[in-house]
Amino acid sequence: MMFNLIIRLEQLRGLIAGWIALLLLSLGVALYSQHGLGMMPCPWCVIQRLFMLLCLGLSFLMLSSVRIPIAMLAPAFAQFLLQCAGMAAAIYQALVASEDSQCVMGLADRLLMASGLEQAWPWMFAASTSCAEAAQAKLFGLSFPWLGFGLFFVGALCSMVCIGLSLRASFSPRMKDRPIP
Numbered sequence: 001m002m003f004n005l006i007i008r009l010e011q012l013r014g015l016i017a018g019w020i021a022l023l024l025l026s027l028g029v030a031l032y033s034q035h036g037l038g039m040m041p042c043p044w045c046v047i048q049r050l051f052m053l054l055c056l057g058l059s060f061l062m063l064s065s066v067r068i069p070i071a072m073l074a075p076a077f078a079q080f081l082l083q084c085a086g087m088a089a090a091i092y093q094a095l096v097a098s099e100d101s102q103c104v105m106g107l108a109d110r111l112l113m114a115s116g117l118e119q120a121w122p123w124m125f126a127a128s129t130s131c132a133e134a135a136q137a138k139l140f141g142l143s144f145p146w147l148g149f150g151l152f153f154v155g156a157l158c159s160m161v162c163i164g165l166s167l168r169a170s171f172s173p174r175m176k177d178r179p180i181p
Contacts, residue, residue, distance in 0.1 A: 009066060012066055013063065016059055016158070016162065017063065019154075019155060019158045020056065020059045022155075023055060023059065027049065027052055027056070030052075040129040041126075042097070042129050044090075045093070045144060045145075046118075046126070047089050047111060048090060048093070049124065050125065051083075052086070055079050055086075058075040059075075059079065062162060069167075072166045073163065073166040076159050076163045077159075079155070080156055083155040083156035084152075086152035086155070087153060090146070090148040090149035090152060091149060093145040093148075094149070098143075
């Protein structure tokens with residue numbers, strides 16, 4: 001007996017919409033913890049926040065192109081790459097940067113300064129604490145870097161599902177195209 005995975009258009013929309021909701025919730029928690037609770041982000045937190053915003057934009061693009069599977073492929077693949085970058089940033093923050101009490105002018109700082117985001121939107125992108133201090137903040141018993149890793153991991157899984165379904169729908173032979181025996 002062969003297992004056949006069929007995901008309908010509504011289910012794919014639901015998956016992408018659920019991912020969008022999770023991203024918005026995560027960004028909301030990050031901003032509330034910063035502005036409401038006074039937990040200042042470090043440069044790696046802000047880089048992950050930037051990746052979340054980019055993923056959010058790509059997710060809306062994916063949601064708008066669900067009916068055209070080949071058009072959904074490019075944003076899904078780009079989002080998957082961003083998810084991998086987000087996981088790498090979270091692991092680096094948790095294992096390396098959090099051990100350094102200074103983390104002054106590291107890669108994340110240089111990226112933020114070069115982008116100009118810190119000056120344009122300081123309420124969203126200003127990094128104002130060290131990575132060691134930021135790693136002490138916990139939610140549900142997990143530090144923010146590991147929560148970020150989990151979020152990006154879930155996003156990578158969603159992206160892989162969308163990529164697989166997009167490829168399957170784009171390149172599978174249609175029943176009407178088959179010759180009648």
